[in-house]
Amino acid sequence: MQDPVSLFERARAGDRRTLARLITLLEEGGEAAARVGAYLFPYTGQAYVIGITGPPGSGKSTLVNALARAYRERGETVGIVAVDPSSPFTGGALLGDRVRMQDVAGDPGVFIRSMATRGSLGGLARATGEVVRALDAVGFRCILVETVGAGQVEVDIARAADTVVVVQAPGLGDDIQAIKAGILEIADILVVNKADREGAAATVHILRSMLSLGGPALIRHHGQQMVVQGVAPTASGWTPPILQTVATAGKGIPELMEAIEAHRAYLERSGEGESRRRRRMAEELSQRVRERLWADVVRRVGRARLDGLVEQLARREIDPYTAVERLLAELRNG
Ligand SMILES: Nc1nc2c(ncn2[C@@H]2O[C@H](COP(=O)(O)OP(=O)(O)O)[C@@H](O)[C@H]2O)c(=O)[nH]1
Ligand SMILES: [Mg+2]
Incomplete structure (x- = not known):
């Protein structure tokens, strides 16, 4: 087998096929992965990582595609990691993501990697972290990580990002069960995508209620009383904004980028970014x-x-x- 360190050096020089092989090696874990992971670590810490999470069909991949294009227009290099645990079972999800991401797929400034669950979910979280690190180390400055916000592992993966964007869509969001309190708690920015569809305003309303309430409360929705589990306001000085987008038309994308930029500035200003990063390092150390x-x-x-x-x-x-x-x-x- 090829020396993992030389694999990394070639990937860093811009060889994309080598980068793909490097990532496969990291995903597989083991000694070679540890060696190259240790070697590339000093090169990391330059990228800004944005997590995009939410229920299936809410438009995450479409949003990622639109964001990637917009960041490219600004001259940034973009790495995309799509984590979709359903892929190995349906076989279709991967392809769907690929097709939707076709727009940016031919661009040398963009690298797309779809991850599938192999083995344990814990393994997936770790592999995703390593892949993000590899993309960071070879020079991608903006990394978008798409996960289905379904289980704890997906939530953990999203939480490892610098800025977490939680995506909902009308209809999906109307079902209060679909909005897991756990997912709202990790949201730095909330997006109601498919704002061209009926019910977007209602979804925004529900999300706003959930955010502003400290505990469960009754609200009226579609003329019905319903109990909404509120999310306790965070101790931090950041209130997650609720934005509306139409990802298919690129509507609301500049505003979303502004919100991400504002959150990034907040993280730096408040020191919260640094303490998050330290917390993640401590977690990784303890886990390993x-x-x-x-x-x-x-x-x-x-x-x-x-x-x-x-x-x-x-x-x-x-x-x-x-x-x-x-x-x-x-x-x-x-
Ligand atoms: N009407 C409408 N459809 C959208 C919008 N964004 C995405 N879609 C469509 O919703 C479907 C699911 O999108 P996808 O990005 O795959 O969702 P994901 O499962 O969350 O990644 C696709 O058919 C998209 O074309 C939007 O803003 N408006
Ligand atoms: Mg998707």
Whole structure:
């Protein structure tokens, strides 16, 4: 196999096929990935990462495409990472994203990567982080990460961005269940896309209520009383703006970019950006250490012993507290 470090150097020099291979290598993980990941790390920290998340069909890919084009017009290089866990099952989502992103696909200043879930969701979150870092290291200055805001992992992936844009659409947003409180909490900017459709104003209204309320409250919607779970106002000095866009027509895109710019300025001014970045580093460090230690435990105690303990736990022959103490004692003595 080719030396991973030379792969990186070639990718950094602008060889896109090598970049694609580098990313595959990072996705696969393992020793080579760790080596190149360590090598490219000092080159990172230059890109601005924007997370675009929301329910399927809300227009995230279309928005990403429109944003990418707009950033290109400003002369910025754009990396796009589309995370779509449904891809391996439907087979169609990937293609759909590709088609919609065709606009920017031929442009050498844009690099598009679709990620599919392989193995665990936790693995996906990590792989996405590594891919974003690789794009950063080879020089893409603006990185757009699209995720379906469905589960905790997708929320975590989006949360790793500098600015998180949460996308809703009329109809989708009318169903209050579709607006997960967890997703609103991570929103730096809210976008009601498909503003050309009926019900956009109502969706904006619901979102505004949810944002401004500290707790659950009754609101009237379509003439009906409904309970809305509010999102407690953040301690920070940033209030997420609610914008309307028509991604297919490029409407509202300049305003969205302005909002992203304003949020970026806020992050810098308040020091919040720096503390977010530190928090993410601390999380990564802790996660990697735990993984390494656990792998070490598995290696030293052996799978069979662990399986045996789980079996005993399941039969209530041992309690989890004692099981941990026993394992640690075995490690100390072994
Ligand atoms: N009417 C309307 N349709 C849109 C708009 N934005 C996206 N769409 C369409 O909505 C569908 C889903 O868009 P897509 O970007 O794939 O959504 P995603 O699943 O969130 O990535 C596509 O057929 C888009 O053409 C919009 O602003 N207005
Ligand atoms: Mg999409």
